Amino acid sequence: MSAVVPDGGTNVRRLSVASDRPVLAIDVGGTKISAGVVEPGGRFIAARRMVTPPELDAEQLWRTLEVLTGELLAEAGFDKPGALSGVGCGCGEPMDCVAGSVSPLGIPAWRDFPLLGRLGELFSGVPVRLRGDGICLTAGEHWRGAGRGTRNMLGVVVSNGIGGGLVLDGGLVSGQTGNAGHVGHVVVDPDGPECRCGGHGCLETIARGPALVAWAQGERPRYSLPQDEQWRPGQRDATARDLADDAGRGHAVAAAAMRRAGHALGVAIASVANLCELEVVAVGGGLAQAGPVLFGPLEEALRGHADISAPTGVRVVPASLGQDAGLIGAAAMILAADRYWPAR
Amino acid sequence: MSAVVPDGGTNVRRLSVASDRPVLAIDVGGTKISAGVVEPGGRFIAARRMVTPPELDAEQLWRTLEVLTGELLAEAGFDKPGALSGVGCGCGEPMDCVAGSVSPLGIPAWRDFPLLGRLGELFSGVPVRLRGDGICLTAGEHWRGAGRGTRNMLGVVVSNGIGGGLVLDGGLVSGQTGNAGHVGHVVVDPDGPECRCGGHGCLETIARGPALVAWAQGERPRYSLPQDEQWRPGQRDATARDLADDAGRGHAVAAAAMRRAGHALGVAIASVANLCELEVVAVGGGLAQAGPVLFGPLEEALRGHADISAPTGVRVVPASLGQDAGLIGAAAMILAADRYWPAR
Numbered sequence: 159m160s161a162v163v164p165d166g167g168t169n170v171r172r173l174s175v176a177s178d179r180p181v182l183a184i185d186v187g188g189t190k191i192s193a194g195v196v197e198p199g200g201r202f203i204a205a206r207r208m209v210t211p212p213e214l215d216a217e218q219l220w221r222t223l224e225v226l227t228g229e230l231l232a233e234a235g236f237d238k239p240g241a242l243s244g245v246g247c248g249c250g251e252p253m254d255c256v257a258g259s260v261s262p263l264g265i266p267a268w269r270d271f272p273l274l275g276r277l278g279e280l281f282s283g284v285p286v287r288l289r290g291d292g293i294c295l296t297a298g299e300h301w302r303g304a305g306r307g308t309r310n311m312l313g314v315v316v317s318n319g320i321g322g323g324l325v326l327d328g329g330l331v332s333g334q335t336g337n338a339g340h341v342g343h344v345v346v347d348p349d350g351p352e353c354r355c356g357g358h359g360c361l362e363t364i365a366r367g368p369a370l371v372a373w374a375q376g377e378r379p380r381y382s383l384p385q386d387e388q389w390r391p392g393q394r395d396a397t398a399r400d401l402a403d404d405a406g407r408g409h410a411v412a413a414a415a416m417r418r419a420g421h422a423l424g425v426a427i428a429s430v431a432n433l434c435e436l437e438v439v440a441v442g443g444g445l446a447q448a449g450p451v452l453f454g455p456l457e458e459a460l461r462g463h464a465d466i467s468a469p470t471g472v473r474v475v476p477a478s479l480g481q482d483a484g485l486i487g488a489a490a491m492i493l494a495a496d497r498y499w500p501a502r
Numbered sequence: 503m504s505a506v507v508p509d510g511g512t513n514v515r516r517l518s519v520a521s522d523r524p525v526l527a528i529d530v531g532g533t534k535i536s537a538g539v540v541e542p543g544g545r546f547i548a549a550r551r552m553v554t555p556p557e558l559d560a561e562q563l564w565r566t567l568e569v570l571t572g573e574l575l576a577e578a579g580f581d582k583p584g585a586l587s588g589v590g591c592g593c594g595e596p597m598d599c600v601a602g603s604v605s606p607l608g609i610p611a612w613r614d615f616p617l618l619g620r621l622g623e624l625f626s627g628v629p630v631r632l633r634g635d636g637i638c639l640t641a642g643e644h645w646r647g648a649g650r651g652t653r654n655m656l657g658v659v660v661s662n663g664i665g666g667g668l669v670l671d672g673g674l675v676s677g678q679t680g681n682a683g684h685v686g687h688v689v690v691d692p693d694g695p696e697c698r699c700g701g702h703g704c705l706e707t708i709a710r711g712p713a714l715v716a717w718a719q720g721e722r723p724r725y726s727l728p729q730d731e732q733w734r735p736g737q738r739d740a741t742a743r744d745l746a747d748d749a750g751r752g753h754a755v756a757a758a759a760m761r762r763a764g765h766a767l768g769v770a771i772a773s774v775a776n777l778c779e780l781e782v783v784a785v786g787g788g789l790a791q792a793g794p795v796l797f798g799p800l801e802e803a804l805r806g807h808a809d810i811s812a813p814t815g816v817r818v819v820p821a822s823l824g825q826d827a828g829l830i831g832a833a834a835m836i837l838a839a840d841r842y843w844p845a846r
Contacts, residue, residue: 310678324778326675326682327844333670333779334654334814343776345807346692348769356809357772425692428701429773432687434668435677463689465700470678500671 179243180236181492182227182281185484186210186249186273187291188264188318192481193227195234196489198243200302204234205485216267220276227280244285245277246488248294251321255336258288263318287491287499290337291484292321293330295442295477297498298487300325303479304440312430313477314341315443316423316452320362325497326434332500342366344426361426365419367398367445374401374415402448416448417455424459431464431472442477523587524580525836526571526625529828530554530593530617531635532608532662536825537571539578540833542587544646548578549829560611564620571624588629589621590832592638595665599680602632607662631835631843634681635828636665637674639786639821641842642831644669647823648784656774657821658685659787660767660796664706669841670778676844686710688770705770709763711742711789718745718759746792760792761799768803775808775816786821 180203185192187210194205206226214222231237250262258274274288289297296305296313305311309328315321320342324331331338342362343355350359363369375396404412427439445452456474465471477483490498524547529536531554538549550570558566575581594606602618618632633641640649640657649655653672659665664686668675675682686706687699694703707713719740748756771783789796800818809815821827834842 310682326670326677331670331675331778334781335779338654338670338777338779340776340779343808344773345690345769345776348690348765348803348807355776357776357807359807360776421692425689429688430777432684432689432699432701432704433682433774433777434675435679435682435684437678459692463692463701463703464687 179241181489182231182236182242182245183485183489184223184227184245184247184277185291185294185488186223186247186260186262186265187484188250188262190481191223191226192485193223193230194482194485194489195230195236196486196493198493200486200489200493202482202485203236204230205482206230207481210265214267216269216271219265219267220271224280239283242281242284244287244492245281246294246491247273247277247286247288248291248484248488249273249288251290251292251319251337253288253290253337255289260288285492287488289488289491290321290323291315292339292341293323293337294484294487294491295321296323296325296339296440296487297330297490298479298483298485299440299442299477300330301490301494301498302486303483304475304477305438308437310435310437312339312341312427312434312436312439314423314427314439314441314446316365316367316419316441316445317443318367320366320443324430324434328497330498330500341426341430344429346422346425361422364422365445370398370401370415370419370445371396373418374411377411377414398445399447402445402451405448405451413451416451419445420452420455421459423452424456425463427456427472427474428460428463431460435470436472437470439472439474440477441474442479442483446476523585525833526575526580526586526589527829527833528567528571528589528591528621529635529638529832530567530591530604530606530609531828532594532606534825535567535570536829537567537574538826538829538833539574539580540830540837542837544830544833544837546826546829547580548574549826550574551825554609558611560613560615563609563611564615568624583627586625586628588631588836589625590638590835591617591621591630591632592635592828592832593617593632595634595636595663595681597632597634597681599633604632629836631832633832633835634665634667635659636683636685637667637681638828638831638835639665640667640669640683640784640831641674641834642823642827642829643784643786643821644674645834645838645842646830647827648819648821649782652781654779654781656683656685656771656778656780656783658767658771658783658785658790660709660711660763660785660789661787662711664710664787668774668778672841674842674844685770685774688773690766690769705766708766709789714742714745714759714763714789715740717762718755721755721758742789743791746789746795749792749795757795760795763789764796764799765803767796768800769807771800771816771818772804772807775804779814780816781814783816783818784821785818786823786827790820 192207195203259270311325313323322341323339343360347359353360405416536551539547603614655669666685667683687704691703697704749760
């Protein structure tokens with residue numbers, strides 16, 4: 159056990175890493191908000207999860223998070239000062255890690271919301287660390303999940319956006335502003351559509367959930383098939399998960415959309431694997447649960463663009479920690495800071 | 503000054519980094535072999551350069567290198583045991599950094615040649631370190647060249663192949679086998695031609711020198727231009743440098759070939775910059791001297807695929823150390839090992 163060096167909202171590297179006190183881990187996403195008390199070995203002592211309330215304003219949502227974590231800590235008996243060794247928080251992107259503010263795609267109420275500062279006020283006296291959900295999934299999967307024991311890993315979150323994180327030479331990479339690993343903006347089609355990042359043909363323009371649904375809806379008129387009754391993407395509020403389900407049931411347009419996404423993912427992953435000599439890629443996020451309709455085309459594209467048969471060939475696997483990956487990664491930024499909290 | 507820990511041919515991390523003794527730096531390429539004695543601040547005390555003799559067998563070439571370095575050290579007065587703090591060597595790729603053997607594209611005589619072991623025997627008692635020329639250029643440009651003072655940089659060598667290296671969070675990245683930064687195998691055209699790596703549409707298939715020349719020779723019949731008399735790529739032994747010269751003089755096919763290469767480089771660099779949050783990219787190698795006919799299209803493609811106007815936007819610059827970059831980077835693996843000799 160070591161002294162805890164407060165770094166509040168400053169995100170300064172904490173040199174002491176060992177402690178027998180647990181961490182509060184938080185994961186704020188567009189569909190759910192989770193919090194957990196995590197002991198130094200990475201196991202949950204207590205956890206809570208709730209649906210992200212869609213109708214709240216910025217302050218109401220913050221108050222909801224405050225109540226959720228307060229109740230969790232009281233229930234678990236860690237609500238006294240000094241009971242925690244720190245607080246790690248993951249949040250939907252985009253995010254300004256330097257300012258500590260967040261503007262998650264899935265939470266319109268938070269635009270440049272000063273989440274790191276608020277957490278620093280609420281949990282003063284212990285380190286508070288904030289990173290994107292792609293970074294946290296990567297840290298979690300490397301520390302306790304599919305990438306455990308490897309030294310070079312890419313984590314990918316396929317959801318409304320496509321985020322990620324990079325572990326190289328055994329440690330999480332930070333990059334210029336703490337967002338390195340952003341695989342969603344690797345170019346997979348130089349002549350492709352414009353991306354919200356200002357680029358063209360980024361992986362995200364093809365394989366993020368809403369892009370998949372839009373493509374399928376655009377292709378729909380070209381098909382006339384018996385399965386059309388089951389064609390949920392034709393509905394206005396259809397999601398990429400509906401599309402994946404339909405693809406699994408053999409719907410041609412849905413299957414084509416998943417093939418397109420899987421192919422784009424395979425090309426982007428091959429580029430990163432070739433560049434960084436990756437050992438493993440862990441793919442998580444809602445769409446990763448689509449199974450073979452996504453991973454089949456992904457593997458095929460990967461074989462076409464990377465030498466995966468070599469002894470050093472990359473393996474692509476589904477993230478193994480499920481919905482807990484982000485929380486465990488958030489905890490890792492405190493509990494295994496030597497690997498998951500890069501020096502800035 | 504510190505004790506020198508011998509790591510001979512084993513490539514083990516050396517923890518002591520400070521020494522007032524110089525380093526022997528070596529750079530073995532297909533066109534030239536260079537060696538220099540470099541003092542701890544990165545300046546040359548003495549240096550020699552020779553054209554790589556094309557007609558020698560593996561042992562004769564090794565003997566040539568042995569004589570070159572022996573004469574250099576004698577001349578500079580560092581031929582006594584203990585006079586050097588170590589030996590850093592860069593060599594053309596591909597390379598097996600784990601086995602310490604090299605098979606440079608431009609040196610057919612060396613196939614799986616055990617260069618690290620030979621150097622370890624010749625310079626026993628001091629650390630000997632070997633990496634690819636793309637890695638060494640990157641280390642050199644980051645330590646003393648165009649990337650100095652930045653923390654996130656890609657080095658690119660555009661030549662007969664396309665190599666590179668990655669500095670992230672202030673240190674050189676190793677990857678699984680010490681070859682990370684291999685930007686030549688980032689995919690820029692998913693439907694593109696097969697690459698010698700087994701993939702398809704890698705940057706290298708389009709922008710490496712021989713690919714450029716082959717493309718221009720294939721396009722040639724479609725043009726009939728006054729400049730045809732000056733059309734050197736039509737000759738059997740034409741090089742990409744000839745092509746660059748012709749492009750500079752306005753030859754349409756040559757200019758189109760350079761545009762194609764610049765565009766591919768821009769797309770690949772954008773992907774890496776987006777992924778890794780790069781600050782700067784230093785482009786070296788023979789083709790980098792082509793100037794605007796290459797860098798113009800490169801910048802244009804980069805603007806189309808990355809937000810370079812952002813405060814964190816990447817800058818692409820020519821490598822600034824010229825022919826010395828590889829030697830200085832080889833020296834950096836010993837003299838600034840904390841940053842340029844990643845823990846394995």
